[in-house]
Amino acid sequence: MRMAAVFGLNQVVSHGFGVFLFAALLPLMRESIAISNWQLASIGALTQLSYLAGALLLGLIGHRIGTVRLALVTTSLTTGLLFLMSQLRDPLHITLALVILAASASISWGTIVEIISRYANKASCSTTMSCASSGTAWGYGINGLLILLVVPHLGWESGWVIAGGVGVLALILSWNLLRGLAPAGVASFDTDAANVISVAGAEAIPARQLLAVILRERTAFFACLICCLVGFSAMPFSAWLNLYLDERGLPAALGGYTWTVVGITGMIAGLLIGKLADHKGHGTAFTVIFSGFALGLLAFMFDPARWALLAGFGYGLMYFPMWGIVAGWVSQHYGSTATMQINGVCMVTFGMGGTLGNLLAGYLREATGSLSLMYDILTVTALLLVALGLFIRHTGKGAAVTEGVIPPLSDAA
Structure with a gap:
């Protein structure tokens, strides 16, 4: 470790x-x-x-x-x-x-x-x-x-x-x-054979082919889709939470306690969810973290005062280990350099999803005077993530790209 x-x-x-x-x-x-x-x-x-x-x-x-x-x-x-x-x-x-x-x-x-x-x-x-x-x-x-x-x-x-x-x-x-x-090492990408050429165990996708790989290949596409949906749901949840609690007449301390739960959960979830992914599969890990987030949001929408801490638990369970689980899943199907490239695009889609979610939250707050509808939308998005996790779990791992032999790093992991 x-x-x-x-x-x-x-x-x-x-x-x-x-x-x-x-x-x-x-x-x-x-x-x-x-x-x-x-x-x-x-x-x-x-x-x-x-x-x-x-x-x-x-x-x-x-x-x-x-x-x-x-x-x-x-x-x-x-x-x-x-x-x-x-x-x-x-x-x-x-x-x-x-x-x-x-x-x-x-x-x-x-x-x-x-x-x-x-x-x-x-x-x-x-x-x-x-x-x-x-x-x-x-x-x-x-x-x-x-x-x-x-x-x-x-x-x-x-x-x-x-x-x-x-x-x-x-x-x-x-x-x-x-x-x-x-x-x-820097590698090339054989576009005719659509195969990665390995150099010292590294597989790089040229910039002009990266978008095509994202759109055509299942793992890369789903990784970016997951990050987009997580950005759309997680970023507005965190950005507008305290304002929503205030809108419902709840004490500011509740928001503080909720974020404390978020941090503690995220600290612990990194190890536990990572081990779950390695032993039971990434689809199972996705399903668990997205289900925790969705259940927390569902309860929170019914009674924010009672279930805010549960929503914080679900957020911490999902958000912090998600990045490692997505990257680990991609690394099972691509070489290390291609994993880095695809992860970069995942971060961009996460940002785009978060920007869209925050803009929508601001519009709905201005138009309706309330954030209730936005949190309903976030809950539906969380349920979509659960469905996506179940789909990945039941369709298996797919074919992984085989890397060259890479010397281990002593005491690295």
Whole structure:
């Protein structure tokens, strides 16, 4: 589990801090930095676009760059920017730093997917990926501890400094883990025979063929569809939850307790759901996590006051390990480099689904004055995900693409 722990720490740094720490510290930062609502809206839009651009760029050209080197570069860049954030006071400079952090986070996860697909034990690949992806949940929890225990005494700058310190630790551990790995080889794609040509165990899909592969091949298409539907349902659920609870006249503390349950569930689910996927199949894992999310939403719609915590449990069970399960499933059918490319497109479809869901939520709130209809739609979407998980489970794994022999990484998994 060494690889899972190191890359999980990378997720704490890249996503937990690089993507989410700003939102956690924002109320305190605004006391000393004049950031307008328009600037906050711009930061939200630009960081989302940057995250998608990073994922798309990795999917298109990431196979031409050594992922081991790229993983170390993104961790170094993120760590430096986290330290820098403690010194920035100009909203324009803060926006630029956050935009770079968002792109670096998406690229970092793509490199993690490729490296785990290449070097981890295939029998535990999904467990390793799921544990790594759940590092974001640990980042949520650490952010909460920083706000409660550190920032009130040392100021908001201390939050960024501590995050940078954790980044240094992640960089050292990553370098120690990855220093013995050779740079990823670049492979070509035989379009006439529609077969992947392996070079040193790597299979790359040229950019001009990537979309065709996504549309034609079952595993790649369903992986992107799952991410789109998860983005459409999960992002509006989290973005509008507190407002919906307030709309129903429920105390703000209920939202806080719900997010605590989300974080704790996500921390634990990474290991358990990954093991379930490796031992019982990815279709079973998809069915379990999507069923938990759907049941939580169904109960929540009937009685938000009573079942908000159950909805949070279902969200944490589904959202954090989902990334590792999708990537692990794709890696069973494609080589490591192609898995990285397809995962990049999955991240783009997730962002598109989340954007569409949030826009729809805003429209329905404006048109009806309530979010009830939107949460009904989210529940239906969750049920569609359950149906998709059952379909994948009952139609089997399909034919996997065979990789070349890859030397194992000692103590990696």
